[in-house]
Amino acid sequence: MTINKHNLSHLPLGDHKTAPWYGKDIISVKQFDREALEYIFAVSHEMHDMVDHIGTFDLLKGKILANLFYEPSTRTSSSFTAAMERLGGSVIPINEVKYSSVSKGESLADTVRTLECYADVIVLRHPEVGSAAIAAKAAHKPVINAGDGIGEHPTQALLDAFTIREEIGHLDGLTVTLLGDLKHGRTVHSLARLLSLYKVKINYVSPDILRMPPELIDELKQKGIEQTEYFTLDECLPQTDVLYVTRVQKERFADEATYESVKGAYVIDPTVMKAAKERMIVMHPLPRVGEISTEFDNDPRAAYFRQMEYGLYVRMALLAMVLGKA
Numbered sequence: 001m002t003i004n005k006h007n008l009s010h011l012p013l014g015d016h017k018t019a020p021w022y023g024k025d026i027i028s029v030k031q032f033d034r035e036a037l038e039y040i041f042a043v044s045h046e047m048h049d050m051v052d053h054i055g056t057f058d059l060l061k062g063k064i065l066a067n068l069f070y071e072p073s074t075r076t077s078s079s080f081t082a083a084m085e086r087l088g089g090s091v092i093p094i095n096e097v098k099y100s101s102v103s104k105g106e107s108l109a110d111t112v113r114t115l116e117c118y119a120d121v122i123v124l125r126h127p128e129v130g131s132a133a134i135a136a137k138a139a140h141k142p143v144i145n146a147g148d149g150i151g152e153h154p155t156q157a158l159l160d161a162f163t164i165r166e167e168i169g170h171l172d173g174l175t176v177t178l179l180g181d182l183k184h185g186r187t188v189h190s191l192a193r194l195l196s197l198y199k200v201k202i203n204y205v206s207p208d209i210l211r212m213p214p215e216l217i218d219e220l221k222q223k224g225i226e227q228t229e230y231f232t233l234d235e236c237l238p239q240t241d242v243l244y245v246t247r248v249q250k251e252r253f254a255d256e257a258t259y260e261s262v263k264g265a266y267v268i269d270p271t272v273m274k275a276a277k278e279r280m281i282v283m284h285p286l287p288r289v290g291e292i293s294t295e296f297d298n299d300p301r302a303a304y305f306r307q308m309e310y311g312l313y314v315r316m317a318l319l320a321m322v323l324g325k326a
């Protein structure tokens with residue numbers, strides 16, 4: 001019998017038991033509980049130490065990652081590449097699907113079945129909600145969701161939670177304010193769900209047409225999370241421990257005029273931030289297109305560049321886990 005992720009449970013007791021994430025897909029943050037997060041944080045922390053001390057090491061020597069991106073990416077794609085290479089593995093990069101057989105009409109399932117012949121793990125970004133789940137069903141090797149349309153972006157949420165943990169020390173008891181395009185932003189969808197594992201208070205600040213989907217607010221309400229919606233930031237900024245800023249997702253709008261009407265809704269700059277706590281952090285998944293003024297970049301509370309670096313360690317941890325080495 002060929003062993004793959006669909007029949008792992010048929011394996012005799014042993015190896016896979018000691019590596020609970022071995023062979024698993026990472027599709028949604030719903031797969032994680034607090035214990036899993038503690039484990040990921042610990043492994044990510046260790047990866048940080050290893051990179052600081054020895055830079056590159058051979059944990060995943062000989063392993064190959066297929067990086068399949070149907071949508072633009074700078075950080076997610078390059079941090080997965082760096083993560084794999086820092087662990088001694090290598091990468092098949094497919095960034096411009098127009099140069100691959102997808103442009104000939106190949107289905108996602110067939111593309112994934114092809115890539116898994118050559119790679120041990122597939123990282124996928126795709127414009128459609130649910131695409132990562134479809135790919136995971138077709139593939140026998142682990143698939144990691146790097147963003148499925150406006151759906152989820154689980155690895156970003158994990159690195160966001162790790163950032164909060166490293167910068168503030170804990171998640172319980174925090175007031176987190178999510179600001180910007182909460183309707184289309186997959187990072188805030190995943191992050192809000194992940195935060196609901198902790199005792200947090202969540203504020204949503206957005207223009208009316210870009211509010212957090214009501215189903216998601218309901219989902220968190222069921223879990224007892226205190227949530228409040230605002231149209232302006234000034235009311236909730238002074239209590240905020242983590243301000244998570246997002247870009248208005250131009251590519252998700254049906255017409256340009258609607259985008260133009262909301263694009264500059266909020267701008268974080270040193271003047272606005274005078275009302276915030278001295279000890280808090282400002283995060284952003286990036287790219288930014290004017291929501292945070294560069295004049296704020298040197299403020300110690302500006303955590304968005306450090307956040308990108310934490311992403312490398314979290315992605316190293318996730319690759320090591322699904323490939324059975326953590």
Ligand code: NCD
Pocket residue numbers: 075076147153156186187246247249285286287
């Ligand atoms: C985000 C994304 O792709 O959802 N970027 C990222 O992965 N860091 C956020 C965005 O594009 O606005």
